Amino acid sequence: MEQVDVRKINVVEQKNVRKINIRKKKVKDFKNYLPLFLMMSPGLLYLLINNYFPMFGLVIAFKDINFTKGIFASDWIGFKNFEFLFKSADAFVITRNTIFYNGSFIIINTIAAIAVAILLNEVKNKFLSRFYQSAILLPYLISMVIISYLVFANLSIDTGFMNKSILPLLGLGPISWYNEPKYWPYILTLVNLWKNVGFLCVIYLASIIGIDKEYYEAATLDGAGKWKQIILITIPLIKPVIVMMVLLGIGRIFYSDFGLFFQVPMDAGALYSTTNVIDTYVYRGLIQLGDIGMSSAAGLYQSVVGFVLVLLSNYVVSKIDKENAIF
């Protein structure tokens, strides 16, 4: 019995000695690495202020903000803001729009980008290939404000290219584009495709170029035509990239391109039923209406559901293919 105890004490002592050694080593490490910590400090400070402080600010959604009391001293009101938000018709409209638009963007952009990437890969002339790529990527480089001008040049009610040139040609009367919500799902989907297809296309092209040419040579010898090669070789081999990009998109389905939904319809009130998404709703609540309660409730709703969706989509990726999981 005693012996056992002594042995135990020895073990504990050894452990303590080891702990002290580790601690000494850690202290030494910290001294050695102090300059590196100093180097990181501006970045860490920005991260703390710009990214972590606002996370605590999410509690605003549960408060009745009163600036004379200060943000954190304002009264708690529980879920009142959420009650108001989810009782209003807005909550359904913005959720539907956000998911519907982003969902169709994922599907349409992915198909279009893969198709264009496959076509680009077929162009053997280096100069032409670079030219096409530059042209298709150009819209991606342009700010949404400029794009809203391009759309306006086409859709302006009095002087737009559509109303003055295209519609008369088809024998149709002018359409009051900025007052008719029913057209905007098509317009916004088209603008989004036009702006982003180049970016996605570059990503898919990079993975298509990486495919070993021997697969195609073997298939050609076996008499497979282009179409079969695309279906049986190209698509299956870039599938990991497709799956990853689509799941990344699904993970971000609750976040919209604010510029697309705010600038392109020129913030036209008549269009809100088909152009209002969570991001524009939060912005309007905060800046235009000064309704911090509703706006912060919608923001928290977005942050939390968005986060859950990221985790879920990553979980799905890791089940399909561990290598492609983000974490």
Next chain:
Amino acid sequence: MKANGDKTFQIIANITLILLSIACVLPFLLLVASSITDEQFIIQNGYSYFPGKVSFAAYRYLWGEASVLFKAYGITIFVTVVGTVGSLAITSMLAYPLSRKGMPMRKLIAFLVFFTMLFNGGLVPNYLMYTQYFHVKNTIWALIFPTNLLMNGFNIMLMRIFFINSVPDAIIESAKIDGAGEFKIFHKMIVPLSLPILATVGLFEGIAYWNDWFNGLIYLTDPTLFSIQNILNRIITDIQFLSSTSLGSQVGQASEAIPSTAVRMAIAVIGVLPIIMLYPFFQRYFVKGIAVGAVKG
């Protein structure tokens, strides 16, 4: 037979791509053509690809407001340069230590960086923090700091992976033996070795700052601080904006004299011109950057 099938496919590919390229570039031509069309002609015939009656009145009008536009460009350039340089400095200085093997807490910090890509407080807390505690409203800093413009998790991860893969430990070890401090090693050895990734991230940061209108939209009400994007943002709905702002040099310019439909297009041309003119020069790096980001990210 086989070669024939190949050729048909190539022709189809080329034709489709030519049409797509045209579709991507054409709207810009509408902008330019409309900006040099006579005001009365536009009112009658609408914006058109063929300026039926050429007139540079819109540009003459904008030249009259040149001081406002030059100032806005000055702000855009200042914000882009300061923002991009600052961003590269703090991003690389955070990413490099996170790439060092022995660095204590590097896993924890890398996770904290990564977590910002998954979860954020959103617009309301950010806005209240920057306006109530940092008082950035109507200051130039509003165009530089908020909305993750200065530094974002994706760029840090991108640089960190580059440092891990492309900077050999042996170099750092030997420099240490020679007695060089960490800052000297970073400045004299790491930075020169990392020019490709710095150029890529710098290009994307530069474009992000140049194109940004969001920060100006929410943090600026004072038009003297407007960047060119904010001016554009305002003018599309308020054509009088240029002459009504206190900056407007030509107080006497009567409002009915403004060729407003053409001016709208002309100002957009002025806003988009620099980036389109520079595009051929950085196009290659831009494409490479996207591909790198996709593979590594």
